[in-house]
Amino acid sequence: MRYLMVNKRFTRSYCVVVALFLQLSAAWVSAEAIKPLAPESSHATAIRDMVKQLDTRHYVKLALNDDLSAHLLDSFLDDLDPNRQFLLQSDINEFQKYRTSLDNELKKAQLDAGFAIFNRYRQRMIDRLQSALDTLPETIKAMDFEVDEDIQLDRAKEAWPKDSAAADEIWRKQIKNRVLGLQLAGKDQAGIIDLLSKRFKNQIKRMSQLESEDAFQLYANAFASLYDPHTDYFSPRLSENFQINMSLKLEGIGAVLQMEDDYTKVVRLVPAGPADKQGQLQPADKIIGVAQGKNGEMQDVIGWRLDDVVDLIRGAAGSFVRLDVIPAVAQSEEARREIIIERNEVKLEDQSAKGELIEFKDSHGVTHHVGVIDVPTFYLDFEAYRLGDTEFRSTTRDVHRILGELLSQGAEGIVIDLRDNGGGSLAEANGMVGLFIESGPTVQIRQSNSRVIREGKRRSSAYYSGPLAVLINRMSASASEIFAGAIQDYQRGIVIGTQSFGKGTVQSVNPLSHGQLKLTESKFYRVSGDSTQNRGVIPDIAFPPLYDQDKIGESILDNALSWDRIERANHRYYFDLKAGLQTLQRKHDKRIAKDPDFLFLQEQIAVIEKMRSKTHLSLNIDKRRSERDEQKALQLAMENRRRVAKGEEPLKALEEDKTDDEGIALNGETPADDTNDKDKKKEPDPLLIEASHILVDAIPYFLPERLAKQP
Structure with missing residues (x-):
């Protein structure tokens, strides 16, 4: 069974569904105790298996040559030091000797160059943090906040520091910015020194405790990411976490996290999970502190390993965790806010589709009723289905039932709400399309061997043939995009909202001799022939974007597969909805101008x-x-x-x-x-009320006499 979820990179970082508890001591190890890491024999075997599987099974065919070697070097350096604050230009110059040889090492299952680069970065980082720690009290006391100077927020595209003096200046401003943000947030100087000292010690400890497995994972993922952003290497420990993730048998807050620089960043929220229900934590927020219970001490987690932060957030159902969060739109710690969330297990019934009848009046004072079906994910209780339970839960079955209830209550039309739906079961997405069409393909899947498979519905009547709208946003992905795209291509309903995520690929998880490899093996196409990859679904009527499309979405990911198209699948049009879009847009614009x-x-x-x-x-x-x-x-x-x-x-x-x-x-x-x-x-x-207004405006275009001409 294929499950399609939006899932950003595992580090370049690894992502984990949150719910956990472990404490990291503030103890640290001196720089002199750090020994270089070396590859193990299991890593050589694993990289050999990776090279073979990527070459034979991945959707993208890359030649293992000098060009790939150069890209791997650049990718690995960017992953290690994305803000260009630890490595010096002299280090980068030295690493150029590997620019055309990494491909040859991979062919021989050799990892010496990757480990040499990692060890240099590790030592530079520890030296820098130790220097900052040794002089922190004097540095803070000497700061002058009356001076008119600023700090560059993103150095990813800047030159590497030309020497130690240039790196010193970068760090001087970074520390000053942190101190200023904490001061504006109400902390006194002693508290700031204590907090930053603990933070630097934690980072030194984190780096000192890294093992060969960590270095290999980073290098293997830099290599995997050259193929596409959803291809990842999982170490044995991460493989276990991934299986926990997919089972959804977790007790926590229900959030997918990743590392970004030294911060733990929220990628997305699990629909109907504790964080989603609480409502304050949002995608792209940064978690900088975690505390247990309503009164526990806040533990600063900047610079921590992702899995350690996850372990700290996880806990027993019914217990509380407090998060210190920098909102996505904020630039510094002065905007931090505290959020308290009750941990719980994400259960199937919490994620199930739910219906509601909305009542509103149009501009003429006429009362209307529209049925709204919220679909947080595309689910199937596979265990109950396997055991032959005739009452097994699934998206299609639940939506079928809810449709009947809403129509019996007098719904004039139906809005399917797919906002923040990150995907799920492909079979359920196809099944739900089948409730609204008589027959035909719903999705095309092109495999790595270029073979195209079409999936859809065999001939039978549609359960509901009336006015229909689909509401999407930037976090609607994968199976959601398949459903919305099919409804749009058949002109069966109007798609409203913002451009969707653009996750149009399928991954499989395959065992290696050491760990696992998740790789992209096929690509989705709509029945129109358009891919959902990268571009996503473009709504017929657009709403203002609540999510930053420059920070969220497939198109922002490195090496994301491009949009393309294949041959159109034979399908009919149900209505001539495109003929009414200009009129609907005009009415929408007029209405929101005074809303x-x-x-x-x-x-x-x-x-x-x-x-x-x-x-x-x-x-x-x-x-x-x-x-x-x-x-x-x-x-x-x-x-x-x-x-x-x-x-x-x-x-x-x-x-x-x-x-x-x-x-x-x-x-x-x-x-x-x-x-x-x-x-x-x-x-x-x-947004939901306006979508209902649009659907009511569109009712005349769903009448039998407005049937579309067939292609």
Whole structure:
């Protein structure tokens, strides 16, 4: 059975579904105790197996030659030191001797060059951290925050430091930025020195405890990533974690994480998981601290290994974990906020489809009812199915039942909500399309040998043939894109929202003599012949993007397979929906031009885009404080414009200002002081309401006389 989930790189980092508990001591090892790592015989065997499997089974065919060697060198260096702050230009110059020889080493199952590069990086990092630690109190006391200078936020495309003096200057500004952010967050100098000292000691310890397995994993993944971003090497330990991940038998917060520089970054939330239900943690947020219970001490985790952070977050169901988080749009620690989440197991019933009848009035005051079916993932209770249980749960069966319930309640049309649905069972995605079409293919799959397989529905009647819309966003991926693409290609329904993720490939996990290899073996194509890869599904009616498309999506990943097309599969058109899109767009634009929630959303996005466009951050305390205060004033003004337009009382201050002064909430949410979300009043979803308006506007285009001409 194929399961299709959006899954960003495992490190270049490894991703793990969260839920765990382990403490890392602040003890550290001196630089003199560090010994170079060397490859083991098991690594040579594993890399030989990898080379063979990638050559024979991967969808992409790469020649193991000098060009690949050069790309591998650059990729490995970028993975090790993405912000170009540890290695020097002299190191890079020295490594050029490997530029055209790494391919030859791989053919011979040799790993000496990769380990030599890793050992140099490791030593540079430990030396740098030790130097920073030794002089930290004096460095902080000597800082002048009245000086008008700034720091570059992203050095990924900058030159390597030409010498130690240049690296010293980079680090001086980085430490100053951290100190300033902590100071603005309310920490005193003694607390800052203590926090950064522990942080540097933890990083030194982390580097000192690395083993040959860690070095091999990094090098093997740098090699695997040249094929595509979803091809990964799993060490034996990561293989075990991956199996836990796929079983979903976890007790934690339900989040997929990865390492980015020294930070633990949220890739996505598991639908209906504890973090998703709590509502504050978001994709691209950075977790910088973890604490146990409602009163436990916050443990700083910047610079920790990903699996150690995951172990700290995991815990017993019903227990609480507190996370110190830097929001995705923030640039420094001054915007940190604390989130408390109750751990729990992600259960099938929590992820099952759910229906709701929405009532609203159109511009003429006429009341309408639209059925909404929220599908968090494409699931199948395979164990119950295997045992012959006639009541086994599946997406298709549940949606079939919910459709009947909503139609009996008077629904004029149906909206399928696939926002944040990262995929799941391919069979269920195809089965759900079958509820809305009579027969025909739903997806085309091209294998690595170029053979194309078509999957779909055999002839029978559609269960529902009325007005239909599909709501997607940037986190809708894989199986979600197959469903939305098929509905759009058949002109069976209108796709609304934002461009989807663009994950249009299938992976398999294969055993190696040491560890496992996850590799891409086939690619998805819509019945129109268009790939879902990279480009995703483009909506018929577009909403403002809530997620940063420059940070989230297949198109931003290194070596992502490109979009292309194959021959169109024979299929019919159900309606001539394209003929009505201009009219629907015009009505949509007119409606949202005076909708308080949409205006607020567009204002928020404009503010966030402005923040994201910043390439430098001031190190002057007065400028930073002024920027923070201006941001809060702007957020308050936007919120009050929305409230007044809706006939509500304006606020005197943002909710977070009533409790603490540590962060700027750009989403207008209040920091949760009660993690029980069952009693919270459900706020209307403006995007869902507008999608329902669009569907009602489109009802005339779903009438029998508007049937499309067939191709």
